[in-house]
Amino acid sequence: MDFLRPESWEEALAARAERPDALPIHGGTDVMVELNFDLRRPAALLDLGAVRELARWETLPDGTLRVGAGVPYARVITGLGDRLPGLAQAARTVGSPQIRNRGTVGGNLGAASPAGDAHPPLLAAGAVYEVESAARGVRLIPAAEFYAGVKRNTLAPDELIRAFRQTPVAGPQYFSKIGPRNAMVIAVCSFALALFPAERRVGTGLGSAAPTPRRAYAAEEFLAAEADWDADLDDAVAGRFAELVRAAASPIDDVRGTAEYRRHALGVLARRTLTWAWNDHRKGARACA
Numbered sequence: 001m002d003f004l005r006p007e008s009w010e011e012a013l014a015a016r017a018e019r020p021d022a023l024p025i026h027g028g029t030d031v032m033v034e035l036n037f038d039l040r041r042p043a044a045l046l047d048l049g050a051v052r053e054l055a056r057w058e059t060l061p062d063g064t065l066r067v068g069a070g071v072p073y074a075r076v077i078t079g080l081g082d083r084l085p086g087l088a089q090a091a092r093t094v095g096s097p098q099i100r101n102r103g104t105v106g107g108n109l110g111a112a113s114p115a116g117d118a119h120p121p122l123l124a125a126g127a128v129y130e131v132e133s134a135a136r137g138v139r140l141i142p143a144a145e146f147y148a149g150v151k152r153n154t155l156a157p158d159e160l161i162r163a164f165r166q167t168p169v170a171g172p173q174y175f176s177k178i179g180p181r182n183a184m185v186i187a188v189c190s191f192a193l194a195l196f197p198a199e200r201r202v203g204t205g206l207g208s209a210a211p212t213p214r215r216a217y218a219a220e221e222f223l224a225a226e227a228d229w230d231a232d233l234d235d236a237v238a239g240r241f242a243e244l245v246r247a248a249a250s251p252i253d254d255v256r257g258t259a260e261y262r263r264h265a266l267g268v269l270a271r272r273t274l275t276w277a278w279n280d281h282r283k284g285a286r287a288c289a
Helices: 009-018 031-036 073-080 085-092 097-102 105-111 119-125 217-226 235-248 259-288
Strands: 002-004 022-025 044-047 057-059 065-068 128-133 137-142 147-149 160-166 173-178 189-196 201-207
Touching: 009 022, 009 044, 009 128, 009 160, 022 031, 065 073, 073 085, 073 097, 085 119, 085 173, 085 189, 105 119, 105 160, 119 160, 119 173, 119 189, 119 201, 173 259, 189 259, 201 217, 201 235, 217 235, 235 259
Parallel strands: 002 044, 022 044
Antiparallel strands: 057 065, 065 160, 128 137, 128 160, 173 189, 189 201
């Protein structure tokens, strides 16, 4: 197995173009497990850990946050938690402190696992993924269009994930997941919710509930149209929202849970996160009154 370690983004793109069979790696929290268990044996590893610009973030002129693919979960929590609260909540549930110090959002995106914790909050918030190739330059992919199948994404063979872009928090955001234990666990299912009160808009994200991470579009449209944004949350509206979230899932039976359990749990998570988020929304509205 060859080991490639570029020191700049330009070198990384050139290496990717020359060796499309090389597996990109940054924190290695997923890849090294697969190598240790002999589940994967790539022809080469493309280590991006020395590419410093991937570990930075910036605010673009339009106010959008651009976060490098190499920013670890720990820094998302400490440095961006106030602006990306849904993603920060998900990051707190990732593995142990050691894993959060090494693991990156870009690595989660590259793996494209339906159980990845970063996917639901990024979907709910309407994030966009920035990818690049040496030949064609930068391409922006909306989160909802990025996932192609189980552990498959829409990257071309010569492309690398450079960053993700997301508008800073415009309303309450929440993430919740269920696992076989309370910590250091892969999700049996997970759910993220983002409210955009000024636009009367809703975003959702489901994890471990289908072949790919996905949004519950019908649930979003129902809540945006039927909820009274100037009043407390109606129980019937919350119940119907939970039903539509359940209906958006297409889970499987596996060693971590049955499909029916996952659907039931998603309904519980949807109603719970909606209650939390709506309470925050109403508190903010009262404070401004």
